[in-house]
Amino acid sequence: MSRKTPLFDEHAKAGARLVEFHGWEMPLHYGSQLDEHLVVRENAGVFDVSHMTIVDVTGPRAEEFLRQLLANDVGRLKAPGVALYSPMLNEKGGIIDDLVVYKRDSGFRLVANCATRDRDLEWMSMNAAAVAAPADAKVEERAELAMLAVQGPRALEKAVAELPAVIAGKVSNLEPFQFVEADEWLVARTGYTGEDGIELMLPAEQAVSLWRALLARGIRPVGLGARDTLRLEAGLNLYGQDMDESTSPLQSALGWTVAWEPSEREFIGRSALENERRQRSRVRLTGIVLEERGVVRRDQQVMRDEEVAGAVTSGIFSPTLKRGIGFARVGGLRRGECQVEIRGRSVRARLVKPPFVRNGKKVFE
Amino acid sequence: MSETPEELRYLASHEWARLEEDGVVTVGISDFAQEALGDVVYVELPELGSEVHAGEEAAVVESVKAASDIYSPLAGSVVAVNDALEEGPDAVNSDPYGEGWMFKIDRVRS
Numbered sequence: 001m002s003r004k005t006p007l008f009d010e011h012a013k014a015g016a017r018l019v020e021f022h023g024w025e026m027p028l029h030y031g032s033q034l035d036e037h038l039v040v041r042e043n044a045g046v047f048d049v050s051h052m053t054i055v056d057v058t059g060p061r062a063e064e065f066l067r068q069l070l071a072n073d074v075g076r077l078k079a080p081g082v083a084l085y086s087p088m089l090n091e092k093g094g095i096i097d098d099l100v101v102y103k104r105d106s107g108f109r110l111v112a113n114c115a116t117r118d119r120d121l122e123w124m125s126m127n128a129a130a131v132a133a134p135a136d137a138k139v140e141e142r143a144e145l146a147m148l149a150v151q152g153p154r155a156l157e158k159a160v161a162e163l164p165a166v167i168a169g170k171v172s173n174l175e176p177f178q179f180v181e182a183d184e185w186l187v188a189r190t191g192y193t194g195e196d197g198i199e200l201m202l203p204a205e206q207a208v209s210l211w212r213a214l215l216a217r218g219i220r221p222v223g224l225g226a227r228d229t230l231r232l233e234a235g236l237n238l239y240g241q242d243m244d245e246s247t248s249p250l251q252s253a254l255g256w257t258v259a260w261e262p263s264e265r266e267f268i269g270r271s272a273l274e275n276e277r278r279q280r281s282r283v284r285l286t287g288i289v290l291e292e293r294g295v296v297r298r299d300q301q302v303m304r305d306e307e308v309a310g311a312v313t314s315g316i317f318s319p320t321l322k323r324g325i326g327f328a329r330v331g332g333l334r335r336g337e338c339q340v341e342i343r344g345r346s347v348r349a350r351l352v353k354p355p356f357v358r359n360g361k362k363v364f365e
Numbered sequence: 366m367s368e369t370p371e372e373l374r375y376l377a378s379h380e381w382a383r384l385e386e387d388g389v390v391t392v393g394i395s396d397f398a399q400e401a402l403g404d405v406v407y408v409e410l411p412e413l414g415s416e417v418h419a420g421e422e423a424a425v426v427e428s429v430k431a432a433s434d435i436y437s438p439l440a441g442s443v444v445a446v447n448d449a450l451e452e453g454p455d456a457v458n459s460d461p462y463g464e465g466w467m468f469k470i471d472r473v474r475s
């Protein structure tokens with residue numbers, strides 16, 4: 001039996017094509033995935049992301065626990081109102097999930113993926129218990145919150161009038177990864193599309209009226225299909241496709257998320273990563289663009305000099321660039337000419353540094 | 366609700382075939398098929414002059430979801446392909462029986 005978000009009936013009303021997504025009934029699109037992608041690049045769109053896993057971590061030893069749990073360092077968040085992105089690793093340095101952690105007045109909030117919910121909660125609870133007594137580092141899921149993302153160059157302009165007054169005044173002044181809170185609402189200048197925008201967490205019973213108000217402002221509903229093409233153009237990994245427990249951050253273009261300093265900070269997976277870092281050669285995640293017409297898709301082999309260099313992890317037809325693009329995990333050089341095996345045909349391609357699109361324009365070399 | 370014109374003939378795999386006045390057969394995919402595929406981003410058409418056989422792959426439609434083979438409903442040679450689909454593959458979604466036509470076959474007469 002699939003779970004439904006508080007906005008399920010609204011999706012049906014908006015003409016959504018629904019799909020089963022890791023135990024949830026979610027909108028794939030509302031008519032055209034391509035149109036929805038372009039509306040976020042050019043205007044403003046809203047996503048229902050209430051299926052994501054929201055967890056509050058509170059208590060006097062919450063920060064100590066999270067500094068041990070995560071590869072990035074929450075100790076870098078000096079004051080409440082700032083967030084950071086981090087992978088959460090196992091002892092071998094493999095990625096259990098990627099998440100955003102928010103430093104609040106009253107502890108921390110983590111937003112993790114939907115597909116990994118059970119594994120994440122079990123891992124967090126187990127490790128919290130190993131560090132501290134339950135009252136000192138409490139891990140609590142907030143399943144009663146809904147979450148929306150409003151993204152696009154006109155997202156703030158159109159959405160701000162629909163936010164509670166105490167929040168609306170502050171939102172335009174937020175830097176990326178900063179957030180404000182009031183009355184059970186948390187609004188952050190974050191997103192998964194490569195465009196400006198906000199993500200909002202709010203009590204589920206207020207979600208429908210906010211959704212309708214946003215749509216009345218001309219913000220278009222956008223489904224999971226466009227969410228995937230937007231994030232890939234923006235160079236953002238998708239857990240479960242571009243990375244999983246068998247891949248480390250160093251193999252997933254996430255070396256920048258690992259806070260090595262201070263060197264005394266022991267975090268789960270640190271020693272495995274240090275060993276890996278000492279070795280010169282490894283597989284790496286990089287971007288790939290087709291030089292001929294076609295669509296690149298996951299699991300297609302990447303060839304170089306007639307040998308298999310690696311495989312595509314995510315592939316799409318880029319609506320903004322009108323060509324096939326993707327991520328690939330390859331050994332050896334992560335730039336330069338290569339070929340992709342597409343249905344028995346060798347198609348010319350090139351490995352490039354993501355992102356592919358920024359502010360609606362092509363940015364890769 | 367997909368529309369399904371009466372004067373066309375359909376394969377179980379959702380292609381349609383239309384016999385034109387000059388004896389040539391035009392082939393495309395049904396409204397049901399385009400809806401199931403989602404937005405079409407690219408159509409790989411057969412080469413002009415190539416031979417196609419009944420029930421064999423003649424073209425490929427790439428949509429946001431997947432690549433789908435398009436089968437020829439009959440044997441013959443390809444006498445026309447819809448070049449407009451190169452710049453405007455979305456015609457397959459918006460007008461599957463009209464502007465979204467894919468190729469034309471001059472059939473083998475026995």
